Amino acid sequence: MQRLSHSGLPNSHQALLKNQHLLSGRLALLGVASEHLLTKLPSSGLAMTEHAGVFQALERDGTWQASFGYDDPAVAQGSYDSIVVFLPKARAELEMRLALARSLATNKAQLILIGEKKEGIAGAVKQLKAVAPQAFKADSARHCQVWCAESIEPAAGFRVQDWLTWRAVECASVSVDIAGLPGIFSQDSLDDGTRLLLETLEEQPVEADSLLDFACGSGVIGAWIQAWQAAREAPVASVDGVDVQSQAVICARETYQRNQAVGTLYASDGLAGLDGLWSGIISNPPFHTGVRTDTSMTEQFLQDVKRHLKPGGELRLVANSFLPYEPLIKRYIGNVERLQENSRFTVYRAFRNK
Numbered sequence: 001m002q003r004l005s006h007s008g009l010p011n012s013h014q015a016l017l018k019n020q021h022l023l024s025g026r027l028a029l030l031g032v033a034s035e036h037l038l039t040k041l042p043s044s045g046l047a048m049t050e051h052a053g054v055f056q057a058l059e060r061d062g063t064w065q066a067s068f069g070y071d072d073p074a075v076a077q078g079s080y081d082s083i084v085v086f087l088p089k090a091r092a093e094l095e096m097r098l099a100l101a102r103s104l105a106t107n108k109a110q111l112i113l114i115g116e117k118k119e120g121i122a123g124a125v126k127q128l129k130a131v132a133p134q135a136f137k138a139d140s141a142r143h144c145q146v147w148c149a150e151s152i153e154p155a156a157g158f159r160v161q162d163w164l165t166w167r168a169v170e171c172a173s174v175s176v177d178i179a180g181l182p183g184i185f186s187q188d189s190l191d192d193g194t195r196l197l198l199e200t201l202e203e204q205p206v207e208a209d210s211l212l213d214f215a216c217g218s219g220v221i222g223a224w225i226q227a228w229q230a231a232r233e234a235p236v237a238s239v240d241g242v243d244v245q246s247q248a249v250i251c252a253r254e255t256y257q258r259n260q261a262v263g264t265l266y267a268s269d270g271l272a273g274l275d276g277l278w279s280g281i282i283s284n285p286p287f288h289t290g291v292r293t294d295t296s297m298t299e300q301f302l303q304d305v306k307r308h309l310k311p312g313g314e315l316r317l318v319a320n321s322f323l324p325y326e327p328l329i330k331r332y333i334g335n336v337e338r339l340q341e342n343s344r345f346t347v348y349r350a351f352r353n354k
């Protein structure tokens with residue numbers, strides 16, 4: 001999810017503000033992308049976001065009940081009269097978000113679905129109508145459609161565990177079970193970039209007693225490294241992980257538990273919330289949010305990563321070959337080597353000076 005700064009609210013949030021006359025009673029907002037929305041609304045309630053950075057900002061605000069994603073205790077309590085669902089990128093996640101919305105509803109609650117046309121609101125309406133056939137289009141504004149369903153049918157308690165899926169991932173004859181949730185990166189199969197990264201880890205392991213997987217997603221890299229080490233009866237290094245997305249942190253914890261992997265899993269927007277030092281940092285970092293290519297998060301990561309590497313520590317990173325990371329790694333860490341490349345991806349390695 002892209003985080004927007006003070007300068008502008010996302011279109012979907014602006015469309016809600018234009019239609020705030022539709023809101024009544026206690027509010028629940030699901031999928032908040034900017035904390036600046038809250039102060040502009042007439043009353044308060046629950047604000048759920050999957051983004052660790054937005055969540056921190058919502059908590060600081062203090063007037064709303066903030067929830068970090070789908071398994072926060074805050075979403076298991078309370079009922080709301082108006083529930084706003086912002087359209088998520090993944091269709092499967094919309095289904096989960098609508099189920100959460102229904103679990104939060106009072107008897108006569110109304111549900112409002114808002115999304116941009118280019119994000120596929122027209123298709124999403126089918127999903128809305130499957131749970132609320134009475135839904136009608138209330139407005140088109142700010143490139144968005146606003147759909148409203150009155151007196152929705154409340155549903156039984158929501159449990160994120162009911163949405164968990166499992167798949168086996170195999171690489172270099174080592175197999176691990178990986179948890180998935182709607183909206184998570186590469187839920188159905190091992191990403192090709194991640195596979196290339198794991199193959200280099202088999203051929204040239206990162207020599208480190210403590211590792212960090214930046215942007216860990218479902219925890220596949222950490223679980224695989226430890227399973228690979230255990231299969232060789234080598235010492236198993238703990239692999240900490242960090243991701244900004246709530247579903248990723250939930251899945252990584254499940255993946256680690258199922259595979260008996262060891263490491264602390266953090267929710268953080270970039271490395272800002274972390275103060276550890278590791279002897280190896282591994283990553284298949286994010287580069288794409290929304291419709292345009294965006295490398296700013298990874299550029300920020302490359303600027304910050306040296307502070308978290310022990311002297312002599314290694315950065316191992318896979319990325320689409322067209323992304324301009326090689327000069328950045330050189331600038332911020334030091335000499336960079338290309339360990340592997342294929343038609344799409346390159347695996348880079350760089351060491352921090354001793």
Ligand SMILES: C[S@@+](CC[C@H](N)C(=O)[O-])C[C@H]1O[C@@H](n2cnc3c(N)ncnc32)[C@H](O)[C@@H]1O
Pocket residue numbers: 185186191194214215216217218219220221242243244245248268269270271284285286287297
């Ligand atoms: C390319 S995926 C890699 C996931 C996993 N490591 C794998 O290989 O399957 C990138 C991950 O970066 C996470 N991410 C995006 N922005 C982030 C940020 N600012 N800080 C930390 N993680 C972020 C996404 O949630 C996503 O899980």
